[in-house]
Amino acid sequence: MSDQHYVGCCTDGRQAATYVCQHILQTLQDSKPRGFWSAEVEAGELYPDSWCSECEAMVNAAGEWNDETEAKAGISLICSVCYERARDINQSR
Numbered sequence: 001m002s003d004q005h006y007v008g009c010c011t012d013g014r015q016a017a018t019y020v021c022q023h024i025l026q027t028l029q030d031s032k033p034r035g036f037w038s039a040e041v042e043a044g045e046l047y048p049d050s051w052c053s054e055c056e057a058m059v060n061a062a063g064e065w066n067d068e069t070e071a072k073a074g075i076s077l078i079c080s081v082c083y084e085r086a087r088d089i090n091q092s093r
Contacts, residue, residue, distance in 0.1 A: 005017045017047075018078055019050075024052055035053025038050040047083050050083070
């Protein structure tokens with residue numbers, strides 16, 4: 001069983017929490033697909049931390065996620081319902 005954390009979303013109420021880059025958040029505002037990459041899924045994990053194609057390229061160039069790449073990506077907390085919306089926008093086009 002996963003150790004699920006929750007967040008209070010102003011749109012969706014109390015939902016499971018995860019993290020995404022600032023560009024995925026931007027997708028929720030403008031519906032522009034930017035790619036959707038996710039961390040390896042652990043058993044029972046439904047909403048792995050995710051990031052856009054631009055951040056994927058940055059991390060590949062750096063060789064790994066670190067303090068600098070995380071800061072540039074603007075990692076933010078997001079609820080699972082918003083996460084699913086962003087994932088759907090990015091995977092439907």
